[in-house]
């Protein structure tokens with residue numbers, strides 16, 4: 024039992040949020056490098072059970088032609104095991120990202136030092152805020168001309184309404200970037216301009232008055248640093264661990280990912296301050312990570328890229344217990360037992376414990392469509408985790424098969440895609456078309472491509488008059504029927520048969536709510 028608690032306390036499950044091009048990929052690589060996972064990835068030294076786990080995972084990757092492994096990257100650093108959950112990189116804000124953020128305990132927000140808080144940063148941050156996810160900020164690309172340090176700190180504070188405290192302060196920038204001063208540990212970290220895997224060590228100084236500073240840095244840099252530290256200590260609140268854990272304060276690290284600079288301090292910060300797996304809310308009670316029985320929730324489904332096989336990988340976050348390969352878990356939605364003899368584990372390859380997982384870890388479960396987003400699996404107790412919702416789409420288009428005879432096939436394909444969480448699919452009460460809804464318009468292209476290649480149905484999407492959709496919640500069946508009868512042309516059902524209202528504009532939406540005050544039109548739907 025104490026063994027389990029120890030495991031869990033040393034877990035850090037997190038994601039990186041960033042606007043495209045800020046340096047998420049570069050930072051990810053560097054984190055893996057510091058964690059030793061990159062060297063390991065190339066080495067074929069797995070043995071025994073570990074080898075079995077590894078080859079399963081490779082088989083899965085080959086069959087699917089996609090990188091399952093990169094969805095979750097696990098690495099050790101010091102005492103800690105980090106699980107870094109990847110979020111899709113493209114511009115379109117997708118539900119996938121949203122749901123992945125429901126499975127982490129903290130996040131790292133990467134900003135480009137010259138650009139500050141950008142549009143995508145803000146959107147992703149808002150998602151984290153919804154769940155009070157603690158955030159550490161990494162201001163990247165300090166080796167380039169960047170904005171003034173205090174201007175950046177101020178922008179984070181103003182545009183995200185978040186308390187900000189620098190954990191490090193940069194010394195110079197661009198070509199004159201020399202390094203950082205670590206305010207938490209009172210140490211100087213000088214940058215070596217080496218790429219690759221070389222990592223410079225920090226130099227311990229006894230505070231800002233230490234004469235070593237004057238030896239190591241040019242006079243003007245020391246003067247500026249002392250002024251900056253004074254200013255930071257005068258203007259910014261002190262680091263408050265509790266406020267960080269509650270998601271109201273972010274410590275800010277400065278660095279240059281491409282030069283491996285500032286990455287270690289960031290990792291040290293995460294190791295020291297980021298939360299271990301948090302208790303999770305189930306319908307009946309809170310579930311503590313150290314409880315002995317295994318529970319977990321599916322937050323993401325990755326579809327098969329091979330049209331001949333309809334199997335998928337469900338990503339489950341373990342919320343409690345000690346999972347071992349071969350375990351049987353109850354699938355609460357169907358009431359059936361599922362044998363997890365072939366899960367994909369994302370542990371570093373040569374670990375002895377590669378067959379196990381604890382709270383905060385992610386396992387991939389190959390399945391044929393029986394597992395859906397939001398599903399709970401549990402060893403014994405009947406409970407249901409909440410908080411992995413489906414979002415009302417912001418873009419709605421009609422899906423039409425190029426060949427009208429394929430309409431039925433298209434319906435099936437759309438049903439499957441909706442079950443995977445790839446899009447919302449609505450069948451209007453009137454008419455024969457399928458309405459497909461997404462949160463970012465780029466997703467239509469991705470969908471059309473998937474349907475063409477995976478299901479061999481050429482399809483096109485057409486504009487509609489529709490503005491948005493809402494799930495209808497009624498106090499009873501009679502009131503639901505009244506509402507649907509008087510809005511026949513604007514209602515339908517989703518892939519689960521749940522009633523939806525599709526509005527042509529904001530005015531219609533308001534009118535519908537005013538006319539039927541007992542009806543609630545919901546922007547999100549929890550998995551039933």
Ligand code: GDP
Pocket residue numbers: 041042043044045046047048049050112163164165166167278279280281282
């Ligand atoms: P992502 O879109 O957020 O994943 O960003 P990438 O990691 O792909 O980085 C975008 C570009 O910025 C690439 O050309 C990187 O080489 C570059 N880059 C990343 N980190 C740094 C840095 O610290 N300094 C500089 N000068 N360039 C960087």
